[in-house]
Amino acid sequence: MVEHTAGGRVVARSNRVTPTMDTNPTYERLLGASIRFVSYRPRSEKEIRNFLQKKLTRWKIFGGTVVQKVADRLAELGYLDDAKFAAWWVEQRQTFKPKGMRLITQELKAKGVDLRQFSSDRGKIDMIDEIEAAKRAVQKKLTLWEKLPTLDRKKKLSDFLSRRGFTYDTVERVIDSVAKKE
Incomplete structure (x- = not known):
């Protein structure tokens, strides 16, 4: 019980617990x-x-x-949980600026997330379809580069996806699928 006084008189009583620190x-x-x-x-x-x-x-x-x-x-x-933070980070990266797992892992490491502790949830994150994410990342760029010669466009797409953290295999698959659509 906490008593609040003013001018020597008790003006209010509350059951508020005083801070423990x-x-x-x-x-x-x-x-x-x-x-x-x-x-x-x-x-x-x-x-x-x-x-x-x-x-x-x-x-x-x-x-x-x-x-x-x-x-x-x-x-x-409940504000500090690295596993929840990592899951949120991956979701944000895949929703707004699709990136490859390699770059996401690097970003998480820079944020101080211990990947060994995180490995139990990593299985869930690895299920991200990197090829779909790479295709989404490339959509805007394709319209910008549609008038370029094929080799230049492939080079730009390859460089762009590599900077976004996608693996070589993923980059090659996306470039091949884009070439087939043309």
Whole structure:
């Protein structure tokens, strides 16, 4: 039971539980900032930790234990889950900017997702039809390059798909299917 006083008199009583983190203002500020940060899109644990370290540096506060406590609290609240983040990342990459698994894996590694831990869910992600994704990625470019000579168009398609992280085999299949349509 918490009593709220004003001028020495009790004005309200509530059953609100006081924060368990000693009401540390740094903890409160970091927790609020990090919840705002994850509200825009899911984040990996590494992204959160980097964000928290930058905040502490900007505020000229030195306390690494607070970062760990905030990260633990975010995990407790369900905001910090690398497996969910990785699944979301792959879905976004396939929906809006189709990319190959090679590039997606590289992006996830840069985001700090431990691929060994993630390998149990990787089977689900490997089921992405790379050929279909590559065909979707190429659709806009085909109209841009339709007037180019065949060899130049094939070179541009090959380079474009390679930069998007598709394997050589996938690139060859897509180029062959495009050539058959012509």
